[in-house]
Amino acid sequence: xxxxxxxxxxxxxxxxxxxxxxxxxxxxxxxxxxxxxxxxxxxxxxxxxxxxxxxxxxxxxxxxxxxxxxxxxxxxxxxxxxxxxxxxxxxxxxxxxxxxxxxxxxxxxxxxxxxxxxxxxxxxxxxxxxxxxxxxxxxxxxxxxxxxxxxxxxxxxxxxxxxxxxxxxxxxxxxxxxxxxxxxxxxxxxxxxxxxxxxxxxxxxxxxxxxxxxxxxxxxxxxxxxxxxxxxxxxxxxxxxxxxxxxxxxxxxxxxx
Amino acid sequence: xxxxxxxxxxxxxxxxxxxxxxxxxxxxxxxxxxxxxxxxxxxxxxxxxxxxxxxxxxxxxxxxxxxxxxxxxxxxxxxxxxxxxxxxxxxxxxxxxxxxxxxxxxxxxxxxxxxxxxxxxxxxxxxxxxxxxxxxxxxxxxxxxxxxxxxxxxxxxxxxxxxxxxxxxxxxxxxxxxxxxxxxxxxxxxxxxxxxxxxxxxxxxxxxxxxxxxxxxxxxxxxxxxxxxxxxxxxxxxxxxxxxxxxxxxxxxxxxx
DNA sequence: CGCGTCATTGAAGCATCTCAAATGCGGTGG
DNA sequence: CCACCGCATTTGAGATGCTTCAATGACGCG
Numbered sequence: 001x002x003x004x005x006x007x008x009x010x011x012x013x014x015x016x017x018x019x020x021x022x023x024x025x026x027x028x029x030x031x032x033x034x035x036x037x038x039x040x041x042x043x044x045x046x047x048x049x050x051x052x053x054x055x056x057x058x059x060x061x062x063x064x065x066x067x068x069x070x071x072x073x074x075x076x077x078x079x080x081x082x083x084x085x086x087x088x089x090x091x092x093x094x095x096x097x098x099x100x101x102x103x104x105x106x107x108x109x110x111x112x113x114x115x116x117x118x119x120x121x122x123x124x125x126x127x128x129x130x131x132x133x134x135x136x137x138x139x140x141x142x143x144x145x146x147x148x149x150x151x152x153x154x155x156x157x158x159x160x161x162x163x164x165x166x167x168x169x170x171x172x173x174x175x176x177x178x179x180x181x182x183x184x185x186x187x188x189x190x191x192x193x194x195x196x197x198x199x200x201x202x203x204x205x206x207x208x209x210x211x212x213x214x215x216x217x218x219x220x221x222x223x224x225x226x227x228x229x230x231x232x233x234x235x236x237x238x239x240x241x242x243x244x245x246x247x248x249x250x251x252x253x254x255x256x257x
Numbered sequence: 258x259x260x261x262x263x264x265x266x267x268x269x270x271x272x273x274x275x276x277x278x279x280x281x282x283x284x285x286x287x288x289x290x291x292x293x294x295x296x297x298x299x300x301x302x303x304x305x306x307x308x309x310x311x312x313x314x315x316x317x318x319x320x321x322x323x324x325x326x327x328x329x330x331x332x333x334x335x336x337x338x339x340x341x342x343x344x345x346x347x348x349x350x351x352x353x354x355x356x357x358x359x360x361x362x363x364x365x366x367x368x369x370x371x372x373x374x375x376x377x378x379x380x381x382x383x384x385x386x387x388x389x390x391x392x393x394x395x396x397x398x399x400x401x402x403x404x405x406x407x408x409x410x411x412x413x414x415x416x417x418x419x420x421x422x423x424x425x426x427x428x429x430x431x432x433x434x435x436x437x438x439x440x441x442x443x444x445x446x447x448x449x450x451x452x453x454x455x456x457x458x459x460x461x462x463x464x465x466x467x468x469x470x471x472x473x474x475x476x477x478x479x480x481x482x483x484x485x486x487x488x489x490x491x492x493x494x495x496x497x498x499x500x501x502x503x504x505x506x507x508x509x510x511x512x513x514x
Numbered sequence: 515c516g517c518g519t520c521a522t523t524g525a526a527g528c529a530t531c532t533c534a535a536a537t538g539c540g541g542t543g544g
Numbered sequence: 545c546c547a548c549c550g551c552a553t554t555t556g557a558g559a560t561g562c563t564t565c566a567a568t569g570a571c572g573c574g
Binding site for chain 1 (some may be wrong): 303304322323324325327329331342343344346347349352353372375376377378379380382383385386387389390391392393394396397398399400401403404405406443481483484485486
């Protein structure tokens with residue numbers, strides 16, 4: 001499984017690696033694998049030791065946590081994203097399971113090599129710290145989202161974010177199964193259905209995976225999007241969702257309040 | 258406001274600074290203040306730029322997030338803890354407000370100086386990355402706690418953690434006002450009261466701030482503590498709570514599953 | 515002593531979950 | 545091409561948990 005140059009370029013385009021020297025970059029990827037996994041493959045199990053940093057190049061990966069036979073989705077990743085960086089930096093075990101939602105191509109980078117590179121190059125180490133800080137802030141947003149908002153409000157804000165991420169047109173597609181979306185938003189599939197139905201009163205119509213927001217202003221009055229919870233503020237510019245953790249890159253210094 | 262040597266020692270004992278050279282340490286604290294604040298002082302407001310790393314030496318600080326006129330407590334810090342490290346590393350604005358719960362003594366370290374030190378010393382930078390990774394994992398635990406457990410389960414697990422933190426005796430004291438605890442656990446004060454009352458059936462009695470766990474086994478069967486959510490596993494050894502974010506130091510490699 | 519805050523208790527309303535059944539859709543095999 | 549199957553989604557009804565509003569009791573401080 002040789003790594004294609006075009007894949008290498010995509011990895012190097014990640015903020016995490018963009019500033020690393022070619023030498024450092026080559027060293028790190030020395031002990032790496034590029035692998036394809038079918039949909040539904042479990043990549044990591046909660047509680048197991050983590051030996052590799054995973055980088056998703058194609059497909060989609062779900063991160064989930066479980067307790068007492070219940071499961072909840074903590075994030076859904078799309079390319080290009082690195083995940084479980086925190087466990088790798090601490091050489092610890094994962095707090096969440098990871099499995100593919102679609103057939104996925106994944107680059108696995110040796111955790112050992114990554115930590116060595118960090119110790120060797122302060123600049124790269126700083127970039128990792130920035131990435132981790134960004135991840136941290138992503139989960140803080142998710143926690144605020146969960147504790148401060150109700151189900152319909154979470155859904156409304158998700159739709160507004162997703163719309164921005166899809167280019168801003170009044171109709172766009174949901175990127176995952178509704179069942180996954182429900183778990184991500186912290187509700188049951190039944191409840192998500194009902195929440196979608198209720199949003200009809202706010203000018204939202206749903207047809208399969210396609211959503212149309214007919215009256216954005218009305219929906220926003222319900223959603224009250226917030227720059228400190230949803231990554232894209234009320235004016236909706238920046239992509240990425242509050243819930244899609246880890247995938248977010250260091251924020252611009254002084255983001256809009 | 259000169260910094261007393263004894264305070265310096267306490268700061269240097271933080272995992273974050275323990276490995277830094279004396280020179281680096283002195284450089285960083287050059288642009289720092291040591292200040293006392295009365296109870297109820299707002300140190301930081303959500304959304305404002307963050308110019309300093311805060312280190313709590315005495316007292317207690319609450320971190321909270323707000324949305325739509327509702328507020329929720331994200332963490333309660335006790336000495337010695339550094340906070341808002343993530344915002345400092347990204348030179349960004351805070352996602353949460355901070356205010357003192359008691360009269361507190363706080364060391365403020367220049368964010369500029371901290372970032373410079375990181376770029377200069379890969380070893381220190383690595384430690385910061387480890388700290389951030391630990392913080393990240395703390396919030397992930399909190400998010401799982403919030404999404405997967407109900408109110409009584411969260412309280413039961415909190416009590417078990419708190420008991421361990423207080424030395425393991427069957428009677429111990431709650432460290433904060435119940436109103437704050439309720440917000441930390443993601444419920445209303447009324448509901449916390451009822452939850453405490455319900456725990457009577459599980460051998461828990463409450464008298465003011467004092468809690469007694471008469472039948473630990475019964476409570477544990479309800480709580481089902483989990484090493485991947487609560488920092489202390491079922492056997493209860495390590496201190497610190499799932500909800501008290503940021504204050505947690507890098508975990509030992511390979512914590513008990 | 516009186517005031518204000520915190521904690522507790524009760525009752526009503528709302529949101530969410532669970533269980534159950536019906537609907538709709540895509541894909542397989544005949 | 546069509547019938548059938550499996551799965552995701554939807555819908556309904558009842559139970560549960562949580563919130564809100566309101567009132568009372570307990571405590572500490574001026």
